[in-house]
Amino acid sequence: MKNNLKISSAITLVFSIGLSAAQSSEFPFDVPNMIEQSEQAGITHTYSGPWEYFVGGGAASFDCNGDRMPDLFLSGGKGKAKLFVNTSSAGGNLSFAEKALDIGRSNLKVLGAYPINIDNDAYTDLVLLRLGANQILKGGPDCSFTKANKEFAIKGGREWSTGFAAIWEGDNALPTMAIGNYVDRDAPGTPWGTCSPNMLLRPNADGTYSEPLALEPGYCSLSMLFTDWNKSGEPDLRITNDRQYYRGGQEQLWQITPGETPRAYTQNDGWETLQIWGMGIAEADLNGDGYPEYALTSMGDTKIQSLDEESDEESPIYRDIAYESGATAHRPYTGDDLKPSTGWHSQFIDFNNDTHKDLYIAKGNVEAMTDFASYDPDNMLLGGIDNKFTEKGDEAGIALNSAGRGAVIEDFNADGMLDMLVVNRKTNVNLFINEGAKTSWGHRPMGNWIKIELDNGDINKDAVGAKISVKTGNLTQNKTVQIGGGHASGQLGFNHFGLGVAERATIRVQWPNGDWSHPYKVFANNHVIIQRDSPSANYWYPAED
């Protein structure tokens, strides 16, 4: 017991030795200790190339061999894209083994990659975003892939593709896929004001795809995401665009109604013009109201948009809460370079398992833009109470001098603490293992966690579009299963939630068709498998050595 006004230094010392070595007075929550170990883990890979590869640099994280451990596909730009199979042991150091890809020249000119099970079989497929024809890779046994554009009657196009998102519309067996395109290099006057239109691919009943539907005008998209912004149950398509090259463009939201021609929201709908160097989109329900917030990375300040009070289900009116949240991340937080930052991949996650959503932003100068920071460390904005963020990238160990682009934040060693891979331009990737909170005697685990895998059945097996609700006490955390967003990077697999001090949690799932599940009661620190209509959840355990 201590009186608030009389905290003795002696007592403070005792507690700092015993428990609070990882805490600071201004930020009391755990800071994860992220240790870079790409070389030790066996990943040597660089994303590089000329101007066309200043953007892109994506990674895909997914299980390609059925062991539920996340494997990695890394884009290489002008160089080769590579596949790395996860050989990490549960709770141990990270370890990967490169596996050769037999896909001809399709592993060149790859800017990004998103995992998705297009044909509802037992294997995850990959969509490769390329400079030139995009490529569908159909997954097979033991991390094998075959080119499948013809099988799906998908034309890869000739554009410079940098964004991807997918959703299952209505009762369709196959997903609707959106491709985000960047500068049209063949148009007169390129690159200024010459953005290619984005494309929407809708499936036919026979398992093929129709001719792509152009979403015009395109404004040089760098990221896109299907999102149920108004809780209508029908996700619309949000696109972030790079003002560097468009003329008269803006951020976009397309109304996507099954069977109908997409329509862009306009000022008449309340959609306000916003012009940024849009690089990446992240979505999370930060305030637990069921409506998502969005982090939009840019050059300079990051935007965090939240529905405004004046909005309604037909009026997407947003306000920027980045400043009040402490998450503008507009310039480097360490070092002497005070020029504006350049943000790329963004992702809301819970690094320290304290139930507060954190925001990661990959940073890195485009190439040699002298008006922007050269040393531009990635952000780890740890969430706290009242949705305030605190920058802890330096303390966490991720403030490295590399030019980040895409990233995946995944639990690569199945210990419940999120690790991270960052694709860098022109230098090797960074692979960080999350060791937990650092103390004077070593590392200690952080909060409790739960990871949830959904099985939606024969169609859309991974339940893309499902909403997961995790309740602990009076706290409800919501997450939508999505394919898209970030910067040229996607992941598929377990959905991670930090649980703080909760020993158990109640999970409900709103499946993609809108049906709610009954509550599933589970214990913390488990990998949970929920099969649609199953009376109870099962647990999964990683293989032990």
Next chain:
Amino acid sequence: MRTSLILVGLVCLSATHSFADNTLPWAEKTDAIGRITQMPIGFLGREELDVLVQAGEELFEAKFKKSEGAGRPMATAAILPTKARRLSKTAFARTSGPDAASCGACHNEPLLGGAGDFVTNVFVSEGFTNADFDSINPQFSNERGTNHLFGAGLIELLAREITTDLHDIRRNALKTARSEQKPTRVELTSKGISYGFITALPDGVLQLGEIDGIDTDLVVRPFSQKGVMTSLRQFTVNASNHHHGMQATERFGARWTGESDFDEDGMTEELSSADVSALVAWQATLRPPIVAKPDNAEWQAAAEKGKQVFDQIGCAQCHMPALPLNSLQFDDPGLFDVAGTLQTYQVEAPATYDLAMLEWAEALPRNDDGQVMVPLFGDLKRHTMTDSEVDAFGNELMSQRFVDRNIFITAELWGVASTAPYGHRNDMYDLTEVISAHGGDARASRDAYLALDEVLQQQLIAFLRTLEIK
């Protein structure tokens, strides 16, 4: 394991008290709070353990003061730190709590650490919804009697060993399923207790539909009437907040809540982790109840026959007379708690003390394998206690921590002679009444008891009346 680094800053009562430093001999304060200045780690010798236990006993019987952090005006009784919706107008509240100034206020029959009469019943609620349980209306809670704590350390050790066994079974089943590439169904058994079956699939998925009387994480939670608390440490942290508003830093502190004074009573660091360790040590080292030998020869003879009746009519199937324990070494914090209660990996090293150092341990029976036979008369397993005809134990309003209303852990009968009244609500006057209330899984034994002639019934009662706390 390193040797103990425990630092004990004993508060010395000298003749030169200063009026300014709040150490007046008559000061209304609990000397034991903060006496253990740092969490003990490593092996504790008897002397070190005694110091810790002494502090724990004083904390257990202390009447906590507002100036020490008692009360939680802006926090509920919930196990997860939960803000009250409005400032509590009353320092104490019989239903939503805080409902006692000390642990010993309820745990006192027949001795400190014992059970309590009906008047000490507690009102159990998750404390999250249903008006956040900041209501004085008892309909938002389950009313429960106060359990005794004698032998609690042995109970926790048994639970840990069973949990370890079950986790080994799970690990081996998964390994077999993976290596043989076929589903592997195995029984979960430990110390002669079956917790049902699990089926491991070749891909590492574990099917849990056939488990029985245990949670899906296969952790035996031996404490509370319901069997939903893992450890003395977890229960201590829960109860300190619930009953006294003394919030333990390891769960309610800034690391998890972002606030150093979560209950907004003006006090921080109300119970340090070292204080909690002391409370755990006192409870864990409490001697177990005994099987008394009555002075009266007739009672003695009846009790001996009653023990046979106890076995014959099936009581011993759940109220297992003794369970084997491999080790008396008690680690605190333990392995099976999770964040919010300190756990082995959350600290540099746990404190380890061997209960064999204690005088009472010498009297514990051992089997031929050298295992201590803990005479708990229980099976550390949950059972359904009602059926359509016998439903007295189905009187609760709410499930608790995923366990249905009519399911309870087998009450350990050691000490039962010293802890009337009975039942989870403490509302059954005598042993005959509580036996008669057994339905569900215990229905056959109950019926067998009622079918006995009066002499045999009395012999059974004579036996149970020898299970005393002394």
